[in-house]
Amino acid sequence: MTKKSNYLLSLFGALLLSSPIQAQNLLPKPQQVTMGKGVFKTSDGVKVENQVGADAENVYTKAWNAKVNDAAKRVVKFTKLANASSPEAYKLHVAPDAIEISAASSEGFLRAWQTMEQLTTKKGIACCDIVDAPAYKWRGLMLDVSRHFFPISFLKKQIDVMSEYKFNRLHIHLTDAAGWRIEIKRYPRLNNFAAWRSGKLWKDWNANGNKYLEQGSEGAEGGYYTQDELRDLVKYAAERGITIVPEIEMPGHSEEVLTAYPELSCTHEPYKQADFCPGNIGTYDFLENVLKEVMDIFPSHYIHVGGDEAAKKSWGSCALCQKKMKELGIDNVDGLQAHLISHMGKFLNEHGRQLVGWDEVIAGNLSKNTTVMVWRGTELAHEAIKHGYDVVMSPGAYCYFDMYQDAPGTQPVANGGFIPTEKVYSYVPGSDLPEAERNMITGVQANLWTEHIPTPEYAEYMLYPRALALAEIGWNGTKTKNYPEFKTRALAQVEHLKAEGVNPFELKKEIGERKEKMMPVQHKAVGAKVTYNHAYNRYYPAAGEQTLVDGNMGGWAHGDGRWQGFIGKDCFDVTIDLGNSTKISSVGTDFMQSSGPEIFYPSQYTVSVSEDGKNFTQVFDKKYESSKEPILNFKTLTWKGNKTARYIRVQAKPSSFGGWLFVDEIIVK
Ligand code: NAG
CATH class of the missing domain: 3.30.379.10 (Chitobiase/beta-hexosaminidase domain 2-like)
Structure with missing residues (x-):
């Protein structure tokens, strides 16, 4: 040199x-x-x-x-x-x-x-x-500790990380069918029974028939946090600028409570009901007493009461519910949910607190002093803002970190959707709302539901770096977005997190969207007219009648707006008109299987061809055995041969256990 x-x-x-x-x-x-x-x-x-x-x-x-x-x-x-x-x-x-x-x-x-x-x-x-200064006042993460129970040390570790990225709310989903996780002194069965189940893993608990067990009995798995542990956690979080928002679910998602205290359900039978009986005065007493202890532990102004997905199965036939409906002058069981939630809202207000609930709570006649957590569509944010409620945006399409963050085959089993870091980062809260309403959004939050997430390591893997993308939106806002620039910073932070002993997903090794989806495909049916002999489902129209022959394939997620959904007997039956007589050598159709949302491969696939659109000749017909495995995958069913025809009819039957068919692109060569 x-x-x-x-x-x-x-x-x-x-x-x-x-x-x-x-x-x-x-x-x-x-x-x-x-x-x-x-x-x-x-x-x-x-x-x-x-x-x-x-x-x-x-x-x-x-x-x-x-x-x-x-x-x-x-x-x-x-x-x-x-x-x-x-x-x-x-x-x-x-x-x-x-x-x-x-x-x-x-x-x-x-x-x-x-x-x-x-x-x-x-x-x-x-x-x-x-x-x-922050763009949004509420920058939250939700951890579900019911489906799988996580130690306090894990929560503290996440608080440390959250605080580095300026999160200010940790919402803990403390109660659900899979286990009650907070000590309530007045109702000991919640802790010595409803907190324990047969099956360490959520899926084993399901396989074992969703049984609860006495604390300390053979095979009892789970646990709960003591009030002292939670008080200490609250203090730990406060020192790091984070408010802990506790969630006590009602009136649905409450199988564990209603097995421990069956008298609070409509039929008084253990193991039968998911919803509290809103006609029973005892329900209100119980929930108020629980909330009193909760408020005593958590100084948070915000107390979450769930409110999502109540099935209301027995309310229509329950004498007490009927009586309550008469008293309230309502003729729909939905009004019972609204009544219960608004009762709790008043109760919390009287104690100087504010009710937070999933967007189902909008139906109630609530005080303005309410926070709605929107987890479904933006139209619900619009409605909540109209009522004068605070709105925290947490939509499933961007903020559900239980979905896959990379190519499913490379990941541990997750919920069947696809939300990579870039998708989280692309979120603009209320982008489809008028500006005045958009400016009224209080905050954003990501939710980690843990049905598929049994360990702290896996939870961290699902949280980071996606949580960093949400932190950026929550703090910096969405006016000067630049994903490549953000990604450089996120990659540096992934290294930092690893050095701190956190287990983030390796963003630098990301594979990304399904390859097939990235490249438009060319084939003989692109742009052809498609006739639906059985309509697609209105919730999964994708791009309507062009979807199956638009040259664009579906991605990793069934809800990505590219896959078309079909349900019912003989539900997939379409005829493609190529416009004129055409030489064809193959007809391949792409199907998805995603067991979580009950989407399965077909049990039969049939292809017929015709010159006049009336008389069809069957060229392919094959049956397939149904299976719930793999949990998520894709396959193309193909006829190969040599025909000349103008019309092609493609049919498929749902799996032997029913469910959905999700289809995208019929490739004709
Ligand atoms: C929703 C449920 C939740 C579940 C999650 C899985 C809400 C508000 N409710 O159906 O209990 O864990 O999806 O993604 O999200």
Whole structure:
């Protein structure tokens, strides 16, 4: 090596080492950031000027306490931020000899501190100027600890990670059929029975007939958090800027309670009912008593009461429910759910709290003091906003982290949908709402339902880095999106998370969307007229009558707007008109199997051809054995031969156990 190149190399090396921390690695991205030169060395002593008293205490203690030296030259100043747009807003100025942190409240100082942590390397804190505030007030994650029970240590670890990315709500789904997870002193059966089940895994519990077991008896699996553990968790989260929002499900998803206390269901039979009896005064007493203990543990202004998917199976035939309906002057059982929820809303309001519920709660005559968590369509957000409720957007299509995040074959079993990081990042809350309504959205949240997620490692794998995409939307907003730029920061954060002992999905190895979907296919039927001898299902129209011959294949998810859904006997039966007599050598049809949502491969596939559209000749007819395995996969059923015809009729029958057929693209060659 020549002297010159040696010199250049060492210069380059030195530059690399001293290069300032790249602003692009901050996640979520601050609203305004200018990186400066050099660092503020954290190894030396500092003089602290605190002009805001207790508001800065948390950060002061965390960061500087041990380093305070009144004789030091370098200063850390805490000042009051004037005209803050949010309690979480902050300003940060870092220079080699001084740091100034301004905020209007302790939350703002904490957010500034979280940014400073991302700016810190071994050398110190990177010099910069940052002006920052959140786009949304509610930036949440929901963890379902019922379907699988997770230890408190796992929750604390997630709180640590959430706080690094400026999340401020941890919603814990504490109760569901699969197990009651919170100690309630007044009702011990919730803890010594409803918290325990036969089957460690949710799927084993299903296979074992959804049985509950006495605590400590042979094979009893599960558990619950004690009130002391939860109080400690609340404190731990608060110190990190996170409010814990507890969820107690009602009136549906309550099989575990109604087996422990069958008198609270319409028929009083254990193991038979999912819904509380809204006609029984005892139900209201029970739920209020539970909520009293819940409020005593959780200081959160927001208390979640579920409200989703009540089947209301027995309400129509229950004498007490009928009596209640008369009393309320209603003629529909839906009004009973509305009544129960609004009763709980009032009860919570009287205690200075605010009811949060899944979007089914909109039906109730609720006080404005309500938060609706929209998990289905945006039209429900519109409705909730019209009622004057707060709205947190958590739509299944973007925010359900129980869905696959990469090519299903490369992933542990998940729920049958496809939500890669890029899809989460692409979310614009309320994009199809008028601007005035869009601006009223309170926040965003991702939900980790855990039917398929039995371990902490797998839960982390499903959470990260997708949660980072949501953190970015929640904090930075959606006005200056740029996925490639975000992805660079997310990749850096994945490495950081791994170094911290978290188990994120390896974003850099992502395969992405189904290959077939990415490339339009050319074939003889593209653009042909398709006649449906049996209509497609109205909920899964995809692109309507062109779907099957538009040259675009379906992706990993049945709900991606490319797969067309069919249900019922002989439900798949279409005739394609090629326009004129055409030589054909194969007709291949793509089917999906996704056992979770009951989509199965067909049990029979038939192809017929015709010149006049009336007289058809069958060229292929084959039966297939049905199976619920694989859980998610795709196959093409194909006839090959040599015919000349104008019309092609393709038929398929559902699996031997019924369910849906999902079809996309009939490829004619
Ligand atoms: C929904 C259920 C939930 C379930 C999840 C799975 C809501 C509000 N309710 O059907 O209990 O775990 O889907 O994705 O999401």
